[in-house]
Amino acid sequence: MRLKYPHIAIGALAALAPVLQFEDLVPAETYYDIVSNDFKCETMSCFNTIKDSWDAITYEGQKNDGLQLLSKMFRLCRWFIDSDSIKDEFREPEKAEDLSDWLESAYNFLAMTDYPYPTDFVMPLPGNPINEVCIKIDSCSDRTSILERIFEGISVYYNYTGAVDCFDLDDDPHGTDGWIWQGNIMLVASLSALIDVSERVNVFGPCLVRTGYQEPLLDAYITAHDDFKSALKLFGSKIIFSNGLLDPCSGGSVLEDVSETIVALTENGAHHLDLRAATAEDPDWLLQQRATEIKLIEGWLNNYYQAKKGNFWRIKVMIFGYFLVYMPLSL
Secondary structure (H helix, E strand, O other), X not given: OOOOOOOOOOOEEEEOOOOOOOOOOOOOOHHHHHHHHHHHXXXXXXXXXXXXXXHHHHHHHOOOOHHHHHXXXXXXXXXXXXXXXXXXXXXOOOOHHHHHHHHHHHHHHHHHXXXXXXXXXXXXXXXXXXHHHHHHHHOOOOOOOHHHHHHHHHHHHHOOOOOOOOEOOOOOOXXXXXXXXXXXXXXXXXXXXXXXXXXXXXXXXXXXXXXXXXXXXXXXXHHOOOOHHXXXXXXXXXXXXXXXXXXXXXXXXXXXXXXXXXXXXXXXXXXXXXXXXXXXXXXXXXXXXXXXXXXXXXXXXXXXXXXXXXXXXXXXXXXXXXXXXXXXXXX
């Protein structure tokens, strides 16, 4: 809003705004690389277990009774059923990929909400939840299979309170399906994961099939946003881009100052950490970042109202001068 309507907004604080997450501006794999690095920074064994789990899920899903085994192992409320066993014409056959998507969603949100204290922003979670997930994965005995380790770890995200008896892969309490639709139709973010650097295969391809849009149309729409950097430099002012480098959204945000009044504040925090309520666990860098944001915003407001006050007195002088010059002539 500040960029498009500067006469309406005096300034803006854009917390983890992936405004550059478009084709040819930021590498498409950046988002998932950050998710991967968040887990790598805990332990490589944790990361490698997650990485190896995708092939393990696919392998199990291809067995004759593999879908039933996965359903039991991950305590699914509605067990997987293959196409040969379906009697309900409105029910589609489940795939092992559905389980992978469910797990991937958890890893994405864990990276976004890796706060240093307990929260219930997306799900009830402990402080430093990625660390807790990795502790669960790494502390399993040597006899524990990869997928059993994954279940132990993912339960930190989906069942930290211990109140969930079974899991519904289609449950969407936060309306993320709507976000996925908007992310592919309104502002088409370029996101993908390469197998050799992240855990998952390309996620943008399936989206093209689901939405029914063809590649050329999306390409034309994406490239329409390529001048955003130039727009910031030429027309932008009084914008703070605050970033937490743990958050995968930071990969598409502005990480360096663009000008004296378009400032990037970058630290190793999670999603919108600077906008959350203050707590005793807040690190010193976060306190300093909030103080810097307040100082910048106060400066913008003071300058605005000083200028407005000056304009007010100039108008009063002009009106007074008008009466001094023209009123005597009419008497």
